[in-house]
């Protein structure tokens with residue numbers, strides 16, 4: 343805005359006023375556009391008290407798996423017992439472009455510091471209801487995983503203090519490495535001291551215009567704190583929301599109090615619309631996921647083949663032309679000689 347104002351300096355008084363009006367109008371339009379970001383709770387993708395019919399009736403929007411237990415107060419993914427796995431999965435695929443998932447959770451147990459585990463995950467994935475090694479759900483998933491990892495498996499920790507919240511996007515070829523707490527595949531994350539708290543704990547996953555942000559509210563102050571912010575995260579639509587947790591030698595109660603999914607209505611400029619095309623495989627800009635490399639390499643190999651092929655054709659063509667010119671010249675010089 344300042345740049346527009348500066349440019350109006352030196353113009354006539356009338357055009358200066360016109361400019362300031364244009365600036366005011368632009369400011370008003372911007373603020374109105376910002377106000378137009380509206381939220382709608384989507385009940386078909388939300389899970390909240392008293393979880394009526396969850397998992398039990400055929401009309402339920404959520405399916406249960408493994409050790410999960412539904413009470414009127416919480417959905418307990420795992421109890422504070424060794425070697426359990428549990429999950430809850432939305433039955434409805436989500437086709438929203440821009441959304442926000444508010445996760446109200448509680449992690450608590452008897453284990454003293456660092457003698458608890460393993461944590462839980464929130465999913466937005468192609469597949470659902472598949473048990474596995476990543477916090478009770480399958481590895482090499484296709485989509486987004488957000489992990490609340492309460493136990494540091496990697497002996498040598500680098501700057502990361504646990505419990506640790508992180509996010510990962512996989513196209514199915516990328517594996518979560520449990521022994522390294524997913525350090526090599528994380529998009530980013532933050533420390534979040536979430537265990538055994540007396541107040542409510544939340545985090546929010548926001549996905550707007552291909553930008554993935556995670557914020558946490560775990561201090562009981564009703565304030566969102568930044569945790570992760572990554573642009574250019576391309577997630578297909580039609581995936582499923584889910585939550586899963588696992589315990590091993592160490593354990594915790596992993597409770598989901600609510601999952602609230604909001605549709606966000608966001609204005610896009612034509613340029614943004616062009617940039618934000620529908621995708622069918624998850625990817626992150628400026629980040630090579632395995633499986634994508636092969637594709638890119640074979641494409642560049644093909645391009646190299648084309649270049650060599652057309653160069654050869656060109657060389658042969660030039661050679662033939664030169665031969666014809668030489669023959670003509672030779673013939674005419676012979677005629678001249680006789």
Ligand SMILES: [Ca+2]
Nearest residue numbers: 491493495523
């Ligand atoms: Ca871990």
